Amino acid sequence: MRIDRITMYRVCNPIKHPYTTSFGTQKAFNSLVVKMESEGFTGWGESAPWGCPAFSPYWDKGCFLLGKEFIVPKILHKEIGTPGELQKILEPIRGNEFAKGAFDVAFWDLWSRQQGITLKKAIGGTKEKAEIGYCFGVLKTFDELIAGIDRVTKMGYPRVKLKFCPTWECEMLDAVRSVYPRLTIHIDCNSAYTLQDLDMLKKLDKYDLAMIEQPLMHNDLIDHATLQKKIGTPICLDESICSLQDARQAIEIGACKFINIKYARVGGITPSLDIHALCGEKGIGCWMGGMGESSLGTTVVANLATLPYVNYPSDISPADKFYVENLGKPVLLTDQPGTYTLREKPGLDVEADKAVLDKYKQEEFSA
Ligand SMILES: [Mg+2]
Numbered sequence: 001m002r003i004d005r006i007t008m009y010r011v012c013n014p015i016k017h018p019y020t021t022s023f024g025t026q027k028a029f030n031s032l033v034v035k036m037e038s039e040g041f042t043g044w045g046e047s048a049p050w051g052c053p054a055f056s057p058y059w060d061k062g063c064f065l066l067g068k069e070f071i072v073p074k075i076l077h078k079e080i081g082t083p084g085e086l087q088k089i090l091e092p093i094r095g096n097e098f099a100k101g102a103f104d105v106a107f108w109d110l111w112s113r114q115q116g117i118t119l120k121k122a123i124g125g126t127k128e129k130a131e132i133g134y135c136f137g138v139l140k141t142f143d144e145l146i147a148g149i150d151r152v153t154k155m156g157y158p159r160v161k162l163k164f165c166p167t168w169e170c171e172m173l174d175a176v177r178s179v180y181p182r183l184t185i186h187i188d189c190n191s192a193y194t195l196q197d198l199d200m201l202k203k204l205d206k207y208d209l210a211m212i213e214q215p216l217m218h219n220d221l222i223d224h225a226t227l228q229k230k231i232g233t234p235i236c237l238d239e240s241i242c243s244l245q246d247a248r249q250a251i252e253i254g255a256c257k258f259i260n261i262k263y264a265r266v267g268g269i270t271p272s273l274d275i276h277a278l279c280g281e282k283g284i285g286c287w288m289g290g291m292g293e294s295s296l297g298t299t300v301v302a303n304l305a306t307l308p309y310v311n312y313p314s315d316i317s318p319a320d321k322f323y324v325e326n327l328g329k330p331v332l333l334t335d336q337p338g339t340y341t342l343r344e345k346p347g348l349d350v351e352a353d354k355a356v357l358d359k360y361k362q363e364e365f366s367a
Helices: 060-075 085-088 098-115 119-123 142-155 170-179 197-207 222-230 244-252 267-281 294-302 356-360
Strands: 005-021 024-038 039-048 129-135 160-163 187-190 233-238 258-261 285-288 334-336 339-341 360-367
Touching: 005 060, 005 356, 024 060, 039 098, 039 294, 060 085, 060 098, 060 360, 085 098, 085 267, 098 119, 119 267, 119 294, 129 142, 129 294, 142 170, 160 170, 170 187, 170 197, 197 222, 197 294, 222 233, 244 258, 244 267, 258 267, 267 285, 267 294, 356 360
Parallel strands: 129 160, 160 187, 233 258, 258 285
Antiparallel strands: 005 024, 005 360, 024 039, 129 339
């Protein structure tokens, strides 16, 4: 398949309500959107590294420039047969997984459209539906959080994830557990702690959490392995896993019992499949996460969530409720809260809405 044309967009996509985590408060999510064309077919990819290097060392402007100066010249007008071949071509570019991820997804979309198969079939998805949980950021009061949990559990969401940081900590869990003693809950610390917080982290065992997501440094494996030996609650790594090698090493030293696989953080669909397969082989739990993508990206997450070794409800932001306007159309909707049924046409079967893209794009490059 010869890549005839590539267009990149840097987008700042405003959300309806501010979202607060241990990183601070966001009012928009920044994405790199890639349109890849070949022999009459078009593929779309999105990666949302955000507008600042907080979750990872990457940000939208850096990804856009990297794509323009290093990725596009490597693949434009080249014959690339499979998604695996694309990864080989991108291998000499170190790191920069978020930028590579947008191109990888656009290629998978293009390739599966050309094959005439759905993305789910192309990646080996086996589950009929993607099971999803609900995530709460830091809110103003515990009452507001409990009212929110009440609403989503009654709607049918199978589990709840709570952002957790020094200003929203054990008192918050006491309040939630006093009302919901048995609900499946896990917390996400987004690297807010160190081993100096061991006493507090040990106390978390009493809350019967499904897992503690990324308690320690974003690029750490060793301290997580130390912590996992001292607490009973499973650790789930998110920020620390940027590659198959990270996953292999984390599993080998016992740094986690779950991995939250985010396709953009690991460089695309191909590396996500590799990490998923490794988790299956080693008996480590896994589920899929998102970075606040539009429905272009959430549809990718939903497809990956149908893989056979996924054993916990994934994080898929309901893009229709999250954004002021959605970049992708049609919007993938929950058929009932807690599950997505995937679309049935070839490829990702979601395209960028040109009017919305034009409205929120900050930069565009075409070659
Ligand atoms: Mg996380």
